[in-house]
Amino acid sequence: MDAEIPKKVESVRWVGDTSGRLVLVDQTRLPLEFVERTCEEVSDVWEAIRALRVRGAPAIGIAAAYGVCLGMRPHVAAPRRAFLESLDSVHAYLASSRPTAVNLFWALDRMRDAARRMPDTEPLDPLRRLLDEATAIHAEDRETCRAIGRNGASLFADGQGVLTHCNAGGLATSEYGTALAVLFTAQDQGKRLRVFVDETRPLLQGARLTAWELGRRGIPATLICDSMAAQVMRERKVHAVIVGADRIAANGDTANKIGTYGLAVLAHAHGIPFHVAAPCSTFDWDLPDGDGIPIEERAAEEITEGFGRRTAPYGVDVYNPAFDVTPARFISAIVTERAVIQPVTAERIARVLGSR
Numbered sequence: 001m002d003a004e005i006p007k008k009v010e011s012v013r014w015v016g017d018t019s020g021r022l023v024l025v026d027q028t029r030l031p032l033e034f035v036e037r038t039c040e041e042v043s044d045v046w047e048a049i050r051a052l053r054v055r056g057a058p059a060i061g062i063a064a065a066y067g068v069c070l071g072m073r074p075h076v077a078a079p080r081r082a083f084l085e086s087l088d089s090v091h092a093y094l095a096s097s098r099p100t101a102v103n104l105f106w107a108l109d110r111m112r113d114a115a116r117r118m119p120d121t122e123p124l125d126p127l128r129r130l131l132d133e134a135t136a137i138h139a140e141d142r143e144t145c146r147a148i149g150r151n152g153a154s155l156f157a158d159g160q161g162v163l164t165h166c167n168a169g170g171l172a173t174s175e176y177g178t179a180l181a182v183l184f185t186a187q188d189q190g191k192r193l194r195v196f197v198d199e200t201r202p203l204l205q206g207a208r209l210t211a212w213e214l215g216r217r218g219i220p221a222t223l224i225c226d227s228m229a230a231q232v233m234r235e236r237k238v239h240a241v242i243v244g245a246d247r248i249a250a251n252g253d254t255a256n257k258i259g260t261y262g263l264a265v266l267a268h269a270h271g272i273p274f275h276v277a278a279p280c281s282t283f284d285w286d287l288p289d290g291d292g293i294p295i296e297e298r299a300a301e302e303i304t305e306g307f308g309r310r311t312a313p314y315g316v317d318v319y320n321p322a323f324d325v326t327p328a329r330f331i332s333a334i335v336t337e338r339a340v341i342q343p344v345t346a347e348r349i350a351r352v353l354g355s356r
C-alpha cells in the first residue's frame with residue numbers, strides 16, 4: 001500500500017484547467033488505505049467536507065475554493081448579474097457544510113469578492129478568474145505553513161517532549177501543516193523531539209492521521225488516549241503542548257478539536273507552555289471573544305458506534321460537540337505566518353496582526 005503513496009502528500013489538488021476536477025486524499029480511509037477521491041460536482045465537495053474526507057481548517061478552505069469553481073461551471077455563460085446570484089447560492093451551499101472552521105468562510109468570501117471585482121467589460125472567462133483565485137489561496141497556504149514552521153520552531157528545544165491533539169499537519173492544510181509544521185521545522189533544525197499524540201476521540205484524527213504523518217517524517221511519536229495526558233504531564237514527559245486552531249477570536253480565545261480546552265487547563269496546572277499555531281485566516285475579527293464561536297455538533301453514532309462497532313447501549317442520550325473553546329489566558333503563544341504572538345491578548349494580537 002505504502003508504495004502508492006507519493007513522497008509529498010497533497011491533501012487537495014486541482015487537476016486540469018477550468019474544465020478540471022478536484023482530487024482529495026480521503027482522510028477517512030487513512031492510515032490503512034491511501035485513497036484519492038475525485039470531485040466533479042460541487043455536491044461532491046460539500047459531502048467530502050461534511051464527512052471529513054477533507055478536514056482541518058485550512059484544507060477545508062482550499063477545497064471549498066475549488067468547490068466554487070465546480071459549482072459555477074454550469075453558470076459560466078450566464079449574464080453577470082445572474083452569474084453573481086448563482087455564486088451567492090454556491091457560497092451559501094458550501095458554507096453550510098461545517099460551521100466552526102472560519103477558514104471555510106474566509107475562502108468562500110475571497111472567491112465571491114474576486115468574482116464581484118471583475119468589471120463588466122472583463123474579457124477574462126469568469127471561471128478562469130475563479131480558478132486563479134482558488135489556486136492563489138492554495139499557493140498562499142503552502143507559503144503560510146512554511147512561515148508558521150519557521151516562526152514557531154524556536155519555541156522548542158532539543159530533547160523535549162511535546163504533546164499534540166487532533167491533526168494539524170500536512171493533511172489538514174495544503175501539505176506542511178501548522179502545529180506539525182513547527183515540529184517538522186524544529187526537526188529539520190536538528191532538534192530531536194518526542195511527540196505524544198492524543199488519539200483524539202471520537203474520530204481519532206491523532207491516532208489515524210498525526211501518528212501516520214509523524215511516522216512518515218521519522219519523528220518519534222507515542223500514541224496515548226486523550227485521558228492519559230494528565231498522567232504524562234505529571235510524569236514530566238511533556239515540556240510543551242502545541243495544537244492547531246479552527247477559529248480564533250480577536251482576544252485570542254481559540255476553538256479547536258474537542259479536548260483541546262481540557263489539555264490547556266492541564267498544561268496550565270502543570271506549568272507547561274500551551275501553544276497554538278494557525279494562519280491569520282483563522283482569526284475571526286468579527287468576534288471579540290470565543291463565546292460567539294459556533295460549535296459543530298456531530299452525529300451520536302460517532303461516539304456510540306465509531307468505526308462500525310457498537311460500544312454503547314441503544315437509546316443512550318449522547319452529546320457530541322466537535323470543538324471546544326480554549327480561553328486566551330491558557331494560551332502561551334499563537335504562532336502565525338507573520339509572527340509569534342506572545343502574550344496572547346487582544347491588544348497584542350491587534351498590534352502584531354493589525355486586522356484583515
Ligand code: MRU
Nearest residue numbers: 055056057166168172244245257
Ligand atoms: O474536525 P476536524 O478534523 O476538521 O478538526 C480539525 C482540527 O481541529 C484541527 O486541529 C484544526 O483544524 C487545525 S488544522 C491545521
